[in-house]
Amino acid sequence: MSIPFLKDDPLPTGAVEELGRFGGTRLRRIRCGNPGPFTFLGTNTYLIGEGRVAVLDPGPEDAAHHAALRAALAGETVSHILVSHTHRDHSPGAAALRAASGAPTLGFGPHQTPPEAGGEGADHAFTPDIALADGGTVAGEGWRLAALHTPGHCANHLCFALEGAGVLFSADHVMSWSTSVVSPPDGDMAAYMAGLARLAARPEALFLPGHGAPLPEPARFTRALLAHRQAREDSLRAALxxxxxxxxxxxxxxxxxxxxxxxxxxxxxxxxxxxxxxxxxxxxxxxxxxxxxxxx
Incomplete structure (x- = not known):
């Protein structure tokens, strides 16, 4: 099964994309200017709600991105800072945003693999103020998110389902532009593939990934990702x-x-x-x- 990757994302760096209202909740996207072979055109930051807003994945330490977030949030209050996982392109920006807003940070926990054990590329400074386990929920004005622990790409990786809205923030477990890197020991292929199967069975009609454009028809796409991984594994067994x-x-x-x-x-x-x-x-x-x- 071929994977219908979305290789076009016209959102300019630092601009605010109005994604619409889902279940009555306003959603916006801002892309950081940190393109690369593993980040595509940059890391997506999502604004959830309005007036009192949750920020999901503030991105890396990047002054221009932090300024774009401040501009987008002018006249509004940050109520929560959510982190999907502790890779350096997603969580380090939480520190500046927390200092500026006073809002608490939420995530599964600190990075679980130390640098000396292969935990390179990680934000080892991040520890959430509030830990969210699988099935944990967080709510704000007019929205409620359920956390899904989806290890594999990163051991502390969370996706977030916007309840009653048909939207799931899939972070780096399911990206619209590419497959995800799974790098041991923090990365685990069995867990990653199990997470793909779990997400493919979800009811949401739209995934919002950590990199790349919004992903419609996510179940079909996610099943294709899983089939691709299984085919790679079959080819590996044949080679061995x-x-x-x-x-x-x-x-x-x-x-x-x-x-x-x-x-x-x-x-x-x-x-x-x-x-x-x-x-x-x-x-x-x-x-x-x-x-x-x-x-x-």
């Missing part, structure tokens, strides 16, 4: 059936020609698949060689 191989040797065999900037991330995702297969008794590391072999 031909004999042991290292991750570095497997990347070009399974991915073909890649932008060199994406090769390390592809290797991390393959490692995540291998660790999933190892847990299932279907692959094993070859001691001392760095290679992996079929098992079972």
């Amino acid at each position: 059936a031909e004999g042991p191989a290292t991750v570095a040797a497997l990347v070009p065999r399974l991915y073909g020609a890649l932008d060199p900037r994406l090769v390390p991330a592809a290797g991390r995702s393959l490692l995540a698949h291998l660790r999933k297969l190892e847990a299932e008794g279907l692959a094993r590391p070859e001691p001392g060689s760095g290679a992996w072999a079929a098992a079972g």
Whole structure:
């Protein structure tokens, strides 16, 4: 099943997009100017409600983005600062926004993998004022969000369902422009694929991702993401059936020609698949060689 990625997002950096009213709740989007191979055109920040507003994913430490948020919120009060996960393109901006507004921060918890254990790319300074577990809720004037713990891309990753509105903020678990990187040990492929299956069964008609344009028909898209991951895993098992191989040797065999900037991330995702297969008794590391072999 091919994935119908949305590669066009005409929203200018720093501009405010009126997404509409959903279940009576006004939603707006502002994109940070932090483009890159893993952030597409930049990180999306969402404004939920009006008058007293929740801000979801304030983005990186970026003075221009913080100024754009202040301008968009002129005359309004920030009541909550929500963080989907603690990668450095999503949560560091919460500190400046909290200092300016006094609003509490909410998220699953601090980053769960320390730097020395492979927790690179993370905002280790962030700890939410209020922790939200799976199924936890937060409400403001005219809106209510339910948190869905969806680890895989990041161990503390949350999606948020806007209750009664048919909208789910899917952050980096489901993005409209690309697949997500799953990098062990903080990233977990089994958890990621289980999260995709969970989100594909959701009733919402619109996903609002952490990067890229709004995603209509999200169930079909999410099922395609899951099928893609399963196909990658099947190809990996077929490659291992031909004999042991290292991750570095497997990347070009399974991915073909890649932008060199994406090769390390592809290797991390393959490692995540291998660790999933190892847990299932279907692959094993070859001691001392760095290679992996079929098992079972």
